[in-house]
Amino acid sequence: MTHDEPGRDLPGRHVVTLDLDGVADKADLMERCVRALELPEWFGRNWDALADSLGDPSVWPAAVGGRGLLVVVTGWRTYARTRPDEWKTAEDVFAQAADRTPALTVALALGT
Template structure:
């Protein structure tokens, strides 16, 4: 299913689609920049792990939706180049998912196992 079709299906159910494409990212600044673009993070975003965690658990800056599905593609290169930072990123994502679980504003993050889209 193409990203635009997935986005349309999700939108019909009140969900937002976020495509976080990490192909070619090999460092934390690159990862943070991709997050800025994919999530459309606010200007005050500090481009660090705590700031990412804060933005993903306080979505007052984002349009209200019933839920968000984040599809992370092309992450393997970053995971190989920066395994410690990738583990932190996964922890931040997992904590954000847990934070929104059962709230009526769900957050789901899927790691695509194929290559970049």
């Protein structure tokens, strides 16, 4: 699944792939999040807005009947290597949102 494809479902979870292949900076990362997570137009494209959106099931794609969300982050290694400070912040946002929101799981894919 690429970042342009819709999510798919697993029992109890809506699965979304956040493909970061080719992401060069925070602005690119935020645009990928907007597309993959189907965030609303008013999304602020900053770390706080991302944390708020990940922690709020009402803005998740296919948010129906208390279903959970699994975000699978792929293609992240180059971004992490070239923008380590930004990546650290992104990891912290993902981890804190998942810790606060039991219906959210964020998984970093290690393969291609």
